[in-house]
Amino acid sequence: MNWVILTIAGFFEVAFAFCLGKAKESTGNEMYLWYAGFFVALSLSMGLLIKATQTLPIGTAYAVWTGIGAVGTVLVGIFVFKEPTTFLRLFFLTTLILSLVGLKAVSN
Template sequence: MAWRVLVMVGLLEVGWTVGLKNTEGFTRLWPSVGTAATMVVSIGLLGLAMRTLPVGTAHAIWTGIGVVGTVALGMWLFGEPATLLRLLCVGLILVGIVRLKLMA
C-alpha cells in the first residue's frame, strides 16, 4: 500500500510543480490555490508512505517521479528542449528509481 501511495504522491508532485509555472509567481489566484492544495496533499501523503518505507528511499523516489514527470510535461506542454543528453539524464533518474525500489 505504501508503494502505491508513494507513486501517487510522485504524480502529485508533478502536478504542483507544473502548477507553479501557471501561478506566474503566485500572482494568479486559482492556479495558486490549486498548486498550494496539491502541495499540502502531496506532503501529507508522503508522510503516510514514510510510516513504513525508509525515509531516504521514499524521498528519492518521490522526487525522482516528480523530476521525470515534470521534465516530460515541460517538453510536451511548454516546448522545452528534448535533447539527447537531457533524455539520457532522465533515463538515469529512472534507473535510480527502479534500483531503489528493488533494494527496498
C-alpha cells in the same frame, strides 16, 4: 500499498510544479487559481509522503518521491511548456528513472 501511496504523492508533486508553471504564464484571478491549485497539490503530496514514510525507509521514499516529481516535471516541461528535448536531457532522465527502479528493487 505504501508504494502506491508514494507514487500518488509523486504525481501530486508533478501537479504542484505544473501549477507553478501555469501561474507564471497567467495574470489576474487565473494566476491566483493556479496558486491555489499549487497549495492543494503541495498539501496532498506532503500528506501522502508522510503516510508512505510510516512504513517505508525515509531515504528511499524521499528519493523516489523527488525522482517521480523530477521525471514528471521534466516530461510536463517538454510536452506542455515546449521545453527543449535534447539527447543529454533524455539520457539523464533515463538514468534517473533507472536509478528509481533500482532503489525500489533493493528496498524491503
